[in-house]
Amino acid sequence: MTSTSTPTGLDRPIWTALTTRQAHLGFGDALARRFHPDVAPFAAIASDTPDAWRALQALMEPHEQVAILSANDAKGIDALQSKRVGTIHQMIAPRRFTQDADDSDVIRLNAADTDDMLALVQRTKPGPFGKRTREMGAYIGIREKGELIAMAGERMSIDGYVEISAVCVDERCRGRGLAGRLMNILRGEIGRRGETPFLHVFSHNESAIGLYERLGFELRHAFALTQVSHAA
Numbered sequence: 059m060t061s062t063s064t065p066t067g068l069d070r071p072i073w074t075a076l077t078t079r080q081a082h083l084g085f086g087d088a089l090a091r092r093f094h095p096d097v098a099p100f101a102a103i104a105s106d107t108p109d110a111w112r113a114l115q116a117l118m119e120p121h122e123q124v125a126i127l128s129a130n131d132a133k134g135i136d137a138l139q140s141k142r143v144g145t146i147h148q149m150i151a152p153r154r155f156t157q158d159a160d161d162s163d164v165i166r167l168n169a170a171d172t173d174d175m176l177a178l179v180q181r182t183k184p185g186p187f188g189k190r191t192r193e194m195g196a197y198i199g200i201r202e203k204g205e206l207i208a209m210a211g212e213r214m215s216i217d218g219y220v221e222i223s224a225v226c227v228d229e230r231c232r233g234r235g236l237a238g239r240l241m242n243i244l245r246g247e248i249g250r251r252g253e254t255p256f257l258h259v260f261s262h263n264e265s266a267i268g269l270y271e272r273l274g275f276e277l278r279h280a281f282a283l284t285q286v287s288h289a290a
Contacts, residue, residue: 073102089113
């Protein structure tokens with residue numbers, strides 16, 4: 059499913075982010091770009107051509123892997139190994155969130171919280187998160203007795219749209235509505251800036267998709283997620 063009412067930037071979110079608002083968080087050229095490894099593992103090519111794939115290869119160290127989103131399975135070149143990891147659903151929340159979300163115990167996360175953010179990610183496995191991921195946007199969280207037990211934040215950003223990501227809650231604290239509360243706070247802030255929130259989720263993650271649908275997110279598009287590395 060692809061909506062004709064949304065801009066093509068959402069059809070190529072990684073490339074669009076890396077060539078506009080978040081160009082400072084990555085590197086590359088007109089053929090291929092990627093985020094700095096400590097920021098995110100994502101990369102993109104301008105077109106599915108051998109020249110673009112070779113440009114991507116030049117951006118990667120021999121031991122590195124990057125992840126790309128594409129409409130179909132990536133072809134690649136002989137010098138690169140491509141492995142489809144799964145199908146990603148892109149969801150958007152087209153209606154602005156206007157309710158008051160409870161933010162009484164919510165804190166803004168900054169550089170001093172990095173170690174605790176990484177520890178929470180390690181326990182909950184919400185998806186890729188590195189030492190500099192928090193530089194991609196605003197991150198918020200909840201602490202109990204000093205321990206970070208929940209967080210959510212902004213990842214890719216393109217004109218008119220901001221991705222919500224790293225939504226995670228410690229297993230001991232689930233079932234209390236913390237993830238939805240943090241997401242609604244971010245949705246409200248994004249909406250007040252005149253932008254629309256979107257997110258990416260594995261198609262098989264039915265529990266997360268159910269939560270996002272209850273929060274007003276709708277399926278917009280499905281992508282192939284491919285892991286790319288140097289060929290052996």
